[in-house]
Amino acid sequence: MGRTPPHPEVPQFDLQRILEALVDPVRRSIVTQLEAAGEDIKCGDFDMQVSKSTATHHFKVLREAGLIRQYYVGTSRMNALRRAEMDEAFPGLLDALTTPQARGVGLAVSTRSTL
Amino acid sequence: MGRTPPHPEVPQFDLQRILEALVDPVRRSIVTQLEAAGEDIKCGDFDMQVSKSTATHHFKVLREAGLIRQYYVGTSRMNALRRAEMDEAFPGLLDALTTPQARGVGLAVSTRSTL
């Protein structure tokens, strides 16, 4: 498969895009799980209730916003939270969203299209 | 007109709702302007390029998320940023969004429906 997908660098980080990525509960849950785990996680090892194709879509959005870095290990794709770089670009943002209060809610299903 | 519109209290604050409010550039701009001004601002005195009815909609979303408090003064509606209460519910969130980096971009037109 395609080697490593494109990742933006810190100077390219865009708040609007980052917020659009973080506003989705499924995606925020991915970030929260990475933060809690403290280590990289394979796409398939996340706890989420969407189809594989939808999951792929969410990972792509997070990656293009700069929130995660993806790389292959065999057939598995690993996901790493770009903590330090995010903190450099927007200090306090991830902290505010991984707070106890913040984790309290919103880990459920996505808001749009329950279908 | 209707006296004072409904406002949620701190315990009712919901991160999902708050993020949905803050993800829109027009609304984030309203918050930024309030933060910068340091004082309450009339609906009509904000710098924004949307129709009056659209503006009303945005103020309503911000109010229902708990980000602003609205009250009448004559025919004008005043808007106050609920800074302290937001900080209490989600410490660091507003700070992260009113940072220099954060203010750098996204003060333009809304992303959806340029129409």
Place this chain on the structure above:
DNA sequence: ATCGAAGTTTGACAGCCATCGTACTTTTGC
């Protein structure tokens, strides 16, 4: 070589919501 596991791509679909114009309500000022 073959098969299975893990993701990706593509296309279709549905719902949300930002936007606007018009009509309406309230309050102030004359």
Place this chain on the structure above:
DNA sequence: GCAAAAGTACGATGGCTGTCAAACTTCGAT
């Protein structure tokens, strides 16, 4: 009272995007 000012309410509209299924691609193991 009347008119203007300031918002609100109500549809209507259109685009964005989250969702899925199905077909495809890669890599690893047998």
